[in-house]
Amino acid sequence: MLELKGIHKYYNPGTVNEMCLFDDFGLQIGKGEFVSVVGSNGSGKTSMLNLICGSISPEKGSILMDGKDITKEKEHKRNLRIGRVYQNPAMGTCPSMTILENMALADNKGKMYGLLRGTNKNRISYYREQLSRLNLGLEDKMSVKVGVLSGGQRQAMALLMSTMTPIDYLILDEHTAALDPKTADLIMELTDQIIKEKNLTTIMVTHNLRYAVEYGNRLLMMHQGKIVLDKKKDEKEATSIDDILTMFNEISIECGN
Amino acid sequence: MKKRVLAAVLATMMAATMMAGCGKSETKSEAKKDSYTIGIEQFAEHGSLDNCREGFLKGLEDEGIKEGKNLKIKYKNAAADMGTAGQISDSFVSDKVDLICAIATPSAQSAYNAAMDKDIPVIYTAVTDPVSAELADKDGEAVGNTTGTSDKLPIKEQLEMIRKMLPDAKKIGIMYTTSEANSVSAIKEYESLAKDYGFILVKKGISTTADVSLAADDLLSKVECITNLTDNTVVSSLPTILDKANAKKIPVFGSEIEQVKLGCLAAEGLDYIALGEQTGKMAAQVLKGEKKAEEMNYETIKKPGFYVNKKVASNLGIKVPDELSKSAVESFDEITASKKTEK
Amino acid sequence: MDFIITILEQGLIYAILALGVYITYKILDFPDLTVDGSFPLGAAVTAALITRGMNPYLTLPVSFLAGVLAGICTGLIHVKCKVRDLLSGIIMMTALWTVNLYIAGTANVPLFSRDSIFKNDFLIGIVPESMKSYVTLIVVLILAVVCKIILDLYMNTKSGYLLRAVGDNETVVTALAKDQGNVKILGLAIANGLVSLAGCVFAQEERVFEISMGTGAIVIGLASVIIGTSIFKKISFVKTTTAVIIGSIIYKACVAVAIRNFEPQAMKLITAVLFLIILVISMERKTKVK
Numbered sequence: 001m002l003e004l005k006g007i008h009k010y011y012n013p014g015t016v017n018e019m020c021l022f023d024d025f026g027l028q029i030g031k032g033e034f035v036s037v038v039g040s041n042g043s044g045k046t047s048m049l050n051l052i053c054g055s056i057s058p059e060k061g062s063i064l065m066d067g068k069d070i071t072k073e074k075e076h077k078r079n080l081r082i083g084r085v086y087q088n089p090a091m092g093t094c095p096s097m098t099i100l101e102n103m104a105l106a107d108n109k110g111k112m113y114g115l116l117r118g119t120n121k122n123r124i125s126y127y128r129e130q131l132s133r134l135n136l137g138l139e140d141k142m143s144v145k146v147g148v149l150s151g152g153q154r155q156a157m158a159l160l161m162s163t164m165t166p167i168d169y170l171i172l173d174e175h176t177a178a179l180d181p182k183t184a185d186l187i188m189e190l191t192d193q194i195i196k197e198k199n200l201t202t203i204m205v206t207h208n209l210r211y212a213v214e215y216g217n218r219l220l221m222m223h224q225g226k227i228v229l230d231k232k233k234d235e236k237e238a239t240s241i242d243d244i245l246t247m248f249n250e251i252s253i254e255c256g257n
Numbered sequence: 258m259k260k261r262v263l264a265a266v267l268a269t270m271m272a273a274t275m276m277a278g279c280g281k282s283e284t285k286s287e288a289k290k291d292s293y294t295i296g297i298e299q300f301a302e303h304g305s306l307d308n309c310r311e312g313f314l315k316g317l318e319d320e321g322i323k324e325g326k327n328l329k330i331k332y333k334n335a336a337a338d339m340g341t342a343g344q345i346s347d348s349f350v351s352d353k354v355d356l357i358c359a360i361a362t363p364s365a366q367s368a369y370n371a372a373m374d375k376d377i378p379v380i381y382t383a384v385t386d387p388v389s390a391e392l393a394d395k396d397g398e399a400v401g402n403t404t405g406t407s408d409k410l411p412i413k414e415q416l417e418m419i420r421k422m423l424p425d426a427k428k429i430g431i432m433y434t435t436s437e438a439n440s441v442s443a444i445k446e447y448e449s450l451a452k453d454y455g456f457i458l459v460k461k462g463i464s465t466t467a468d469v470s471l472a473a474d475d476l477l478s479k480v481e482c483i484t485n486l487t488d489n490t491v492v493s494s495l496p497t498i499l500d501k502a503n504a505k506k507i508p509v510f511g512s513e514i515e516q517v518k519l520g521c522l523a524a525e526g527l528d529y530i531a532l533g534e535q536t537g538k539m540a541a542q543v544l545k546g547e548k549k550a551e552e553m554n555y556e557t558i559k560k561p562g563f564y565v566n567k568k569v570a571s572n573l574g575i576k577v578p579d580e581l582s583k584s585a586v587e588s589f590d591e592i593t594a595s596k597k598t599e600k
Numbered sequence: 601m602d603f604i605i606t607i608l609e610q611g612l613i614y615a616i617l618a619l620g621v622y623i624t625y626k627i628l629d630f631p632d633l634t635v636d637g638s639f640p641l642g643a644a645v646t647a648a649l650i651t652r653g654m655n656p657y658l659t660l661p662v663s664f665l666a667g668v669l670a671g672i673c674t675g676l677i678h679v680k681c682k683v684r685d686l687l688s689g690i691i692m693m694t695a696l697w698t699v700n701l702y703i704a705g706t707a708n709v710p711l712f713s714r715d716s717i718f719k720n721d722f723l724i725g726i727v728p729e730s731m732k733s734y735v736t737l738i739v740v741l742i743l744a745v746v747c748k749i750i751l752d753l754y755m756n757t758k759s760g761y762l763l764r765a766v767g768d769n770e771t772v773v774t775a776l777a778k779d780q781g782n783v784k785i786l787g788l789a790i791a792n793g794l795v796s797l798a799g800c801v802f803a804q805e806e807r808v809f810e811i812s813m814g815t816g817a818i819v820i821g822l823a824s825v826i827i828g829t830s831i832f833k834k835i836s837f838v839k840t841t842t843a844v845i846i847g848s849i850i851y852k853a854c855v856a857v858a859i860r861n862f863e864p865q866a867m868k869l870i871t872a873v874l875f876l877i878i879l880v881i882s883m884e885r886k887t888k889v890k
Contacts, residue, residue: 080777092775094768097761105761109776115754118761162775333859336867339813340820343806344610344856351602366710366808373712391710400712435701436811438708464697 002029002052002169002201007061009047009225021047022058022225029218034195034202036212038244039222040251045205048222049171052203054078065169080110083162083200085155087174092158095147099138099157102146103127106161130160134190152183159187163194170195172204176211184208188215209241209248219244223251292327293356293544296349298368300361301337303489304515305408308529309360309382309536316537322544339363346371356380356544358536359405362390362438369403378543378550381405382536383529385439385487387555397554404553406536408487410512411561412446414525415484416454418563419510421578422523423482428457430480432472432498434490435462443486469494473501484510485521495519508573514564520592522573523565523581532558562586605737607856611849612740613801614820616747618828618848619841620667620794621821623751626829626840628767628787630678633689633818637696638670638792640814642799644700647709647809656717659800660743667796668789670696675785700811707811716804736805743801747794748841754790763787795821823874824848 007025012018021044029035039045050056051063054075062071070078085092093102104119107127124142131139134156138149146154155175163170172191176184192215195202206212212219219236221229221244229247231239297313299306310332314324322328331354335342346367349357357379359368365381369392372379382405387393394400419429431447433440444460451458461476463469469491476483483502485491491498499520502509511521514528535556542548563581566589570577582588617639624632642663649659670692678688701707715721718736727735754760766773766783773780795817803809828847832838858870 074779076774076777076779079775084775086771091769091771094765094772096768097764101761101764105765105772105776108758108761113758113762113778115757115759118756118758161772334867337812338816339806339808339810340610340614340802341855341859341867344606344852344859347606348603348856348859351606362708363808363810363812366708366712366810367806370712370807389706389710390708391712436697436707438706438811441706 001031001064001066003027003064004048004051005062005064007051007063008059009051009056010059013059020225022061025061025225025227027220027227029201029203031201032199033218034216035204035218035220036216037203037205037220037222038207038209038212038248039220040248042224043222044225045222046173049084049173049203049205052169053082053084053171081167082169082171083167084171084173085158085162085175087177089151089154089158089178092161093146093154096145098143098145099131099149100124100127100142102157102161103130103142103164106164109165130164131157134160135186152179152187155179155183155187156190159191159194163198163200166198168201170200170202172202172206174205174207177207191215209244213239213241213244221247221251292329293322294329294331294352294354295356295358295540295544296345296352296354297330297332297358298342298345298349298360298364299332299334300342300364301489302334303361305487305492305513305529306360306383308515309408309533310358312530312533312535313358313360313382313537313540314533315530316534316539317541318537319534320538320541320545322541335364335367339367342367343371350375350377353377356540358382358540365392365403365405366390369401372403373401376402379403379405380536380540380543380550382533383408384555385409386442389438389442393555399551399553399555402550404539404550404555406532406539407555407557408527408529408532409557410443410446410486410527411525411558412443412450414561415510415512416447416450416456418523418525418581419482419484420454420456421581422575423508426456426481428459428480428482430459430461430476430483431486432461432463432469432476432483432491433486433488435464437488437490440486440488440491463490466490466494469497470501473498477501477505477507480507482508482510485512485516485524487512487527492516495521503572506573508569508575511564514562514587517564517566518589518593520569521566522569522575523563523577525561525563527558528562528586535559564588566592568592603856605734607853608849609737609740609805611852612737612744612845613798613805614824614852615744615845615848616801617795617798617817618821618824618844619747619751620791620798621818622825622829622840622844623763623787623791623794625822625825626767627764628784628791630685630767630784630788631689632674632788632791633686634670634674634692634696634788634792635689635795635818635821636814636816637693637700638667638795638814639799639802639817640700640809640811641666641670641696641703642796642801643803643809643813644704644709644799645796646800646803647704647711650711650714650716650804651709656715656720656804659804660717660797663800664793664797667793667799670796671789671792672785674792675781675788678788679781679785697811700814704809704811709809711803711807711809714807716807717801718804740801740805743797744845747797748839748845751794752839752841759786763790820848820851824851827851 004027007022009022010018010020037045051058062069100119107123128139136153136156176187188211217233219231220227297310324330333345335345342364350371357368357372357377359365359379359381360383362384365384368379384390384407387407392403433444447458459480461472463472499509508522511517511524513526517524543550563585564587565577565585568591624630645663645666646659650656674688674692677683677691678685718739762783766780770780773783824847825844827850828843829840832843854874858867862870
């Protein structure tokens, strides 16, 4: 279970540009939930993810993971239990290393990065098997540098890499936004498969309302640092794209744009 | 396109390398017994070192070895880089020059290192302390096929002269660069001799030109006079120090003729051209086969000369004792505008 | 022939330095100016040890360790004190100047009469007379090749993978639950260890320690790396480490040509122009994730 309690977050504190993003923000996500988060730009979606992952820290409030306070824990330590896929496909892979090396690197997460051989030969067939699931033909280009792959191919790899070792939470930060519709569908389908397979607690920020409605078992809408809509299970099943779109437009009109 | 440019650059370099290689064999056939090839290796671009080189050629000429007539000079400057110095020394050795003249300590060490097993004599100059540079042993005898001249300061004479000029002064200041081995060894000698002449030595170490101004302010607040070494960093900032000292009417003594021209009160010091000449004469002896380099002890300047700047003396209101002004090798009546130490 | 041997000797010594610069500049993407201080650091340590009668071969690992320490300091300044990369290097380079003076005792320590890794009873015993003039070359060749092979092997370990990843994409390292700062410190340590080792070898070859010998070391290192990697960019079977070594030899060849064929005053200009040409050729740098 993941809990955010009484979070206060300011940008540029102490300057004339001070901007309050979260004022007493709270959220609870239960084990096994797959939460889709929608909301306009600047509503605090990505900041929320950054708070959870530890890329930024709150001025006040606490973050609890399975009851343990992790507010002060460093980003890389939290990542032992969290996998994250970014909007930019380049963020999740090392471009000048080969596909095989990238896979081996990810496979070692949580273990010692010592002086043993970087790529364990016995694991290669496993990597090949994983890559072949993607149906992108990557399994035949294991010694190609990731830098020459397309965005979709890289994002698929990033997804594989971040979920390769046992983790509890998966954070998806608009991970299909930079892809063409067909590839996006493919990656989304793959994401869903992996989440179900590994029973991951997932938070997915997306601007694609169709994905938000079709996938996951909980739907959040955020606006100006607040949760304005929270539909779980059956409620969510009953929600259609049009409902959300209407809600979205109302918010936007309030803002005057 | 890029590949082609690369290939072109590479090819040019190869060709140049090869041309250089051919050049080598030419010079070898040229060298006969009655004409000589000398490689001059100077560590850095510097007024005093340039004077040494000029003097060296003059010294050779006095002995009948003249550039263009029976002497071919290869002059290389290492631009103060040890790696370059090493390559220059090696190139002289592979060109099989008749003699290497190395100016300043690092060049001398590099040339000696390269020529060690190759039977090419190395004559050095402007090496302050050949003993601690391991170019000579404790008794001043050569350690290998190398000898030359030292530009060790006549510190005793300098202190004696300052005492005569300023009978009441107690504290004497010196600014030096902590990374210049020559300065550090000179400071040691000053430390041991200052007491004998009733001086208390105040030393001020700096590491770069940028420190000179602040260090000068500090030093000038503590002393009654300043004396200079041949420290490269300090000497190149001499105008700054002189300005500040003049404002406080504190006399600054130099260590060589150029510094006195620039506005130092006086110096019991070196004339690098004379030092170079002395070195040139030693080289001539070696070239003519009269003596081998390893048989010659290194030499210091035969007799330091007294130089005085009368204009500075009157500005400061200091009277130069008659016995000194009579013995002056050269006295100046004006201050040369700050042109550093270059001629 | 002597001419070529000199170039190879000098090129191979500086190749060890270039391998270090390759780690910081190409792998970590960290412009590390510590090099100007850690190169003479190795030489200072060597001079201090050899004048105290230590076996010259032992100075190699000790110098390497001294460089490792210097690298760790630069890394700590950068990572823990959050000082910019370039500035951390400058701070360390400045500090090392004094450290080097303390270690060596004075600004200039000659080693003419001492044993060195190139000249000692053991070598004199085993090297036949005909090979004598090649001893230095053979020793530096062995050292450079050993450094290259160890580095290649290291780059293929798990730790090496992580090092490559941190320069490539820091986010991945954090995502792998590793502190990217520590990985950077590790990289800087290895790099400066190699640079310091090069200083150790150079001091023994020139048989002198001189405080100013590190000035411009970073330029030589960078030039070697850039020359090497741009020339062999398209040739995939040449390992980058090999390319860097060849780059260093080419650079020294250029300097040798400049020394022979141009006015001494023009040396620095020629080197600068040469460097510019090489930089322009290699303009196409790999694009990186921010």
